[in-house]
Amino acid sequence: MSVNELELEEFRQEVSAWLTENNPGDPGFLLPESFMEVGTDAQFEYLRAWQRKVYDAGYLGMSWPKEYGGGGKPQVFQDIVTQEMARQRVPFMTNTIGLNWAGPLILQRGTEEEKQKYIKGILNADDIWCQGFSEPDHGSDLGSAQVKATKDGDDYIINGSKIWTSLGTYAKYMILLARTSNDGPNKYAGLSFFLAPMKVEGIDPQPIKKLTSEYGFCQTFFNDARIPANCIMGSEGEGWAVAMATLMFERGNVGGQAGGIAMMDVNVNDVLELARRSKRNGKPALDDPLIRDQMVKLLIEARSNTLMSSRAKIPALNTERPSAIAMSGKLRSSELKRRFCQFALSLQGANGGRFIAPEAVDGGRWQRIYFNAFSATIGGGTTQVQYNIMGERVLGLPKS
């Protein structure tokens, strides 16, 4: 379908105006930066209401099929909305797992009945989704998942526990990776994938208090929990393939997500903006040569990451170690973020010692972002493990 430029430009203006007018504004408490940080009922309700408002206005799931609750429009419209949301820095869409991973997965692989049942609730935030992949003993090694699903008549009985379940207490459904068998030729063959209901007896999401002193994650315990057998996606033993398909959505390798921003973008330019309004001993911080140099170093490093992404697209400039840039991406960006947050604190003088409170610079946002930045330097394989992987797989060095 072709869409003319003028129509798109008009649409952008319409969205922009709508967002300006309907931005829910300051809630009077510090908002989370992503769905992984939703820790109070007030935060959750505020975000849920906002997502619903965006959906009701027709700005979410615009490219999803109409018959399930989507907008049935070309993707380009949704992209414009997402761009405008990022530009105006409105709050993020909190049903992230549903909108970005479970939803597209169901549209891609689900049955007609599943599409009818789940899609609309994902979009209007009636049905919150969470993810049950990681386990306490198997952080990055998903293939070794041990949560057990045992077929019993029309049910599966689930036992074990999952960890880092964001929105666990609010979720109505979970995408669950569980072990239905130990007999396969390898560990992956015994895994199955479920669209599991959360509000059943024996499923108990326990909030975990984070280093920020907030909540946002759960450990979800399964104790002889019965879920209907028909909530399996695909058949027994296909779980690994479905999980991998989900990760393709999660990592943005394939499109089909409902759109809208999934987190508040914080980058080195935000730190520069903070530096501009900061003082060092009564004088503008950016008058201080050492602060200037630190700031320039961070800007160069961010620029390096951007330019590496540009170069990664040119095979002739990546002949020797074609995977080096891609494989170091998480390591580089997560470590940079951690360090620019440290710097953001150092810009605050004695106030760097404050925490989330009205008196803190930006309400303590930087302290919290710094602490939460560890989720990326630890999650998905710690920085130290990433260094080993790079050393061994990219440079061919002997195993540690």
Added chain:
Amino acid sequence: MDNQINFTEEQSMLLDTAMDFCGKNSTINMVRSRLEQEQSLPTELWSQIVALGWTGITIPESHGGLGLGFSDLVPVVEAMGRNLMASPLVWSAISARAVLLGGNEQQKSHWLPKLASGAIATMAIVEPDGSWLLEEPESVGTINGDALTLSGTKCFVQDATIAEVIVVSVKIEGEARLVLLEPASIPATALTPEVVIDETRRCYQLSLEGIKVPAAQLLPVTCFTEIEQAAILLLSAEMAGGHASTLSLIIEYLKTRKQFDRYIGSYQALKHPTVDILIGLESTRSHLYHAASLLDDTGAEVSDEEKEAALRMLKAVASEGFAYAGDRAIQFHGGFGFTYECDAQLYLRRALWCQHQFGDETHHRALLAPLLLGA
């Protein structure tokens, strides 16, 4: 900011050819065998380089060159750096740029075809105080009728004894200018070899005392910005190449050397910094080919500030990364690294030379601050 990297089919071919040529003609043994020779490169090898057309890359077709962009030299120089080849190519090309952008028609049509066909040119723009500010030479030129009398001292004039022309900066009536100096005007005693940290290079001090040339040897236009940018780009290309070789040297040793019954590459204390060296290299090469793309972009889309920022970032990143790689290469070779026999010193010396020419990372960061941080 623009994130473009344009790498053309032509550049890709140049990179392949140059990697192949330099790999064969500048093996580490050849590099070592030249350290004590008078010339940085054997004459016959220079003839081969000329035959490959590399000396004409940046010179317009109307002046006998290939008419490619300045950025098309980058893959060639990267390959040279990769193999520690020292050659007059870099300074010949920068000199040609000075003539192309600043010379009158007569100067251009006299020199550019010669340079395209292999005449060697070099520049004398650095002085004993080691300043990186090219616009402030202390050497002086005095015009008297048609004659120009020079005085002062220049250093680090590379390959000066084999150059057919040296482009010299002097201050004339308070203004920095460039003068074309030919060997006939240079007394035999004016050039003295200098001891420099990178032993692959042949550098000379040039005493300008009493040298007299026709005033017509002055370039009408002085373009220090373009000269500095060209120097940064090519030095960084050399550094990118050298950095890559240093990494290979380290990896090779880490995979073969055993201590306490383990390959030393299995120790994370060595493995992790080696990954940092890799990331530094990937970063330098990305800045390099981005800056190269911007340098040749004559369109209005890229502002002067963007170009300047890209080049200064490149020099800062390349200098810091290569110097770190060279430093760690020594350390990781242990006792062997402390010896002259270990090749790690060749790379560290190259890194330190390049780092300290045309501004190190602190210099460029200081100049980046106003560009990046705004008022």
